[in-house]
Amino acid sequence: MALVDDQVSINTQDSGQEADWTATGHTGVNLNDSTSQVPIYREGANCGDGQLNAQAGTYDDDIASTAINNGIRADKLYVIWLWMTSNVTIDATTDILVGIADAIGWTGDGGLWNMRPLFQSVDRGGWQPCAVYPTQPDQTIGTFGNLAKGAILSQRIDIDNAAGSQVRLFGIEASFFISYIGGHSQTVTLDNLVSHSKDKTNNRDSGMINSLGASYRSQVVIRLGDAAATALTTFFEKSKIIHFDNFNTDHEIGWDFINDTGGDLLDFQLGDFLGGAPVSGMVCFWNSGASAAFVGQDFCDKFRLYAGTFSKAGPVNLAAHIASRGVVADLVTIGSGGTGYTVGDDLTGVSGTGTKATFNVDAVASGVVTAVTMLTEGNYTVDPTNADTTTVAPTGGTGATLNYTLREFTECKGYTFDTCGEVDIGDITFEDNTILNAVSGVLYAGTGTRRTKNNKYIGCTDGVHFDTAQTVSMIGDKFAGNTTDIHFSGTGTLTINASGGANPVTSRVSGGGTVVINNNKSVTFNGMLDDTEVRVFKTSDDSAVDGIENVTAGTVDDRSFTWSASAGLDVYYRIHNVERGEFIEKRGFIVPTNDVSIDIDQRAERNFNDPV
Secondary structure, X not given: OEEEEOXXXXXXXXXXXXXXXXXXXXXXOOOOOXXXXXXXXXXXXXXXXXXXXXXXXXXXXXXXXXXXXXXXXXXXXXXXXXXXXXXXXXXOOEEEEEEEEOOOOOOOOXXXXXXXXXXXXXXXXXXXXXXXXXXXXXXXXXXXXHHOOOOOOEEEEEEEEOOOOOOOOEEEEEEEEEOEEEEEOOEEOHHHHHHHXXXXXXXXXXXXEEEEOOEEEEOOEEEEOOOOOOOOEEEEEOOOEEEEOOOOOOOOOOEEEOOOOOOOOEEEEEOXXXXXXXXXXXXXXXXXXXXXXXXXXXXXXXXXXXXXEEEOOOOEEOXXXXXXXXXXXXXXXXXXXXXXXXXXXXXXXXXXXXXXXXXXXXXXXXXXXXXXXXXXXOEEEXXXXXXXXXXXXXXXXXOEEEEEEEEEOEEEEOOEEEOOOOEEOOOXXXXXXXXXXXXXXXXXXXXXXXXXXOOEEEOOOXXXXXXXXXXXXXXXXXXXXXXXXXXXXXXXXXXXXXXXXXXOOOEEEOOOOEEEEEOEEEEEEEEEOOOEEEEEEEOOOOOEEEEEOOOOEEEOOEEEEEEXXXXXXXXXXXXXXXXXXXXXXXXXXXXXXXXXXXXXXXXXXXXXXXXX
């Protein structure tokens, strides 16, 4: 069991402990004391101090030590803790500049970045961990070109406090490199990652993951699993908020999964699935869309997302369907709970190839199953036919006809992806999700089995992106307000067979291919008189969609006619009866997304004039 990180200290003083500041010859540090004019500093050869007298001036602190010799890596943050009184005024005229160099001393500004936005945004004083990627700093002054040698020999803080601002107390403490905090070979929770981030006993007081109630903030990657794991690694969180804070650092943060070459399992789940529905989701958001939400996701042995929200993530690559394990039978009773069952009945699934899932009846009401517990998970090479729902009762026990569902090892249900990068769904079970405001909503990469249905694509530039010619079924997917519903970047022909209310209409190609959308919906005219003629035309060019000279379906003077066209098509139709009925014309009829029936009221026409 282990909680881990890759923190490398430059200055080994504890962070966030104003009580540890040296007060010899000076007034002690007082939070909220904006009138003090004393220098404040930390003990230790590599610790800086700062003082600003009056309302304007500059303080520079150079720290020279050959002991500070840590290579700069593009995947690690440089972090330095800064302290400030909370009732100071910080405005756009104040620069709080932090710098590092690979030589003792400075030339000009020599690669500084401005921490003012951090203190402005939090609107509070005290200790703040200020982080930056040395190779990609934000708010820079000067350049970082002199860091190519890869050794840190100097740290610097420069407070340029213009008149009108009141930065009077300022201090610096621990500084270090870090890119992740995580764990393996145990159940890993956000709370124990917070505790590890604050652990002073092993000089790991980084503060990179913290919490306030059910809300969490991380400035580093959360890493799960390890190549040398010794037991199952599990991460299961629900009904919480996590903010991956990459606003000031512009760095990649999210979840990173590591494969255990020895075979220990890695299970990951956000949200829950109860009563046949996804519930208790996690809200996960980033400051910008640069960061991939998941790295190494295919190393997960279970990967489940339920009922939550991702906001402003970069690309979201979901784990692949695990064919060798298939379905885990975390059972939920649905429909009929069967009859004649008894508490304690052991039941076994009946379909699929491989080891069948088993479960135990926990509760019944007059023989109807109301609760169950899993005994063993299924381990399938061919998925059970009842992976979604079944009316085939499991074997065993005293009853019959229990209906139940099985859950995939990898699935995403009921999630909202708002202003994220492209969601690569692969062949994962992807159902009842919503994609909002994306440049490219979902990627169907390559060909293969698609386990998707009933998703929504709203306000996207491209709703769904296909990169390979294929024929694919689209079941129940809804499109609204997109610039283009379907984008095809490959060659050849992409054929989409829409059903179950799916309504893709618009498409574009960028690779020379062709898109065919079979999205016809049936419209039935009912209640028409004998000898009635029906014609349907496209509004765009007046070309015929369908029609009949004389309706015959139905009974006397209660005839019907069914025609079909793509959902969303703008048409007009004409209905007339030469002998008895008035001429009916309706323009601007939009073919709906579901099959519909329309009753036709043919009133007697006294001044009939045949328009056709």
